[in-house]
Amino acid sequence: MRLNIPLTGDLEVEAVREVIESGYLTQGPKTAAFEAAIREYTEARHAAAVSSATTGLHLALVALGVQPGDEVIIPGFSFPATANAVIQQGAIPVFVDIDIETFNLDPSLLEQAITERTRVIMPVHAFGLCADMDAINDIADRHGLPVLEDAACALGGTYHGRHAGTLGTAGVYSFHPRKIITTAEGGMITTDNDELAARIGVLRAHGAVRGELFMEFVDAGFNYRLSDVHSAIGLAQMQRITEIVDGRRAAAQKLRAALEGIDGVRLPIEPKTIAHTYQSFVILLDDDIDRDEVIRRMRTRDIETTLGTYGMHLQPYFRDRFGISDAQLPQTTRAHHQALTLPLYPQLEASDMVTIADALRASVAESRRG
Known part of the structure; x- marks a missing residue:
């Protein structure tokens, strides 16, 4: 008996066939439709599809202005991708212990971990159970810090009626085959912050802004886009x-x-x-x-x-x-x-x-x- 089997079928197969036959395989109309489906489901103002939750966390940290030497607070108990995204930005992960009852970051230990170098608090919704976001957000607000939710496991989860991934400054979902829905590999960043969403959009695609005829490169960005092949699977999954x-x-x-x-x-x-x-x-x-x-x-x-x-x-x-x-x-x-x-x-x-x-x-x- 396997640990997990994704719920997929003819719907996903036909969705991929449609994209392949269209000849438009990279990020395009299917990705835009997938983002719209996530926005509608979660009630987030913005959603940006990315190549994985790990790249999504990294991209969000960059967009939030995290610099080398800065500190990002994370729970000690998580898949290492949470910390890797911080390290990839040259920043320092600060590990905080968990509440053993929930496996989530213990808010009672959070404030003592904040220093003058802290730039972001990044709770993880362990196994799909939201962290104590009211307590975390209260502390973050007192210190003027953004909260980036590692909501990799939590699409479909709610906290006091609000969707995981929409409870802080930004959130990131994973679509790995062991997650709630799958695109094979992929992720999504959600936020209600217009300025942050715009910066994520530029950084996701090489730092480019498209003009009338050509692209203009305004930043040293990344290729963290999600293809229409992956997004077509995600769209089918959102129907389920x-x-x-x-x-x-x-x-x-x-x-x-x-x-x-x-x-x-x-x-x-x-x-x-x-x-x-x-x-x-x-x-x-x-x-x-x-x-x-x-x-x-x-x-x-x-x-x-x-x-x-x-x-x-x-x-x-x-x-x-x-x-x-x-x-x-x-x-x-x-x-x-x-x-x-x-x-x-x-x-x-x-x-x-x-x-x-x-x-x-x-x-x-x-x-x-x-």
Whole structure:
């Protein structure tokens, strides 16, 4: 049983065929239509399609004026792309510990991480659950800092009725095959800031502004565009977005029910006013359970699982460059070692949930330390 299977079919195949037969393959009318679909769905004023969420984060940081030597605050627990985008700009990622209940940045630790070199606060909506954005935005406002949401996993998620990715200065979604919708590879930047959107548009396409006959290059930009081939898949996926999000949420509730009562397993939480996308269904194992051994045991039962995501300070590059100790990020360290992602997607049947639960129960029992 695979960890995730994208919900795709004839709709996506026909969309790609149409683009290929048109002869217009690069960024064009399909990309514009995809951006419009995201704007309509999220109620964001602007949306700019990009080649990946990673390039989207980097582009947004550049557009926000982040310079080499500046600091960007991020949670310690995330896929390294969050920090890589900061480093690509020559800036310094400042890791803040997480709330172990939500796996999101702990706002109570945020203010003490702000220095005179801080330029952006970049929370991550872990696994599709929005961070505590009211608290984060309050702190950001007091210090005059923009908030860039890493909403890679959170398209379709909401916070007090507002869409993830529209809660700060700008947000970035991912369309990797493990995300809510897919374009194979791709991402989207959303913002309500007209000036920021205009700068993103210029920087995304080589720093060019198109005149009557030719382009004029007004900045040293990037080629971070999304092709019409990818955008056509995204447009087809947006026709399924309600089915996909509702399907993931329904599957999560069935899996939750099947897992209830397994000793040593803490299930994901979902506060009443925050709608989780369940891009990943991540549980937390008690400290006396060897999580890596559980992954091995589940594999022998033909069920794919993996870690939640990464404590970045534990990865060789970040460990060697920044030298952050486990004691500085205790909850991040715990989550890195004890979080476990289980299979979840709308195509799973009720019998699959039972299979996952039975396999997990046995694997956990076999993986107790001591």
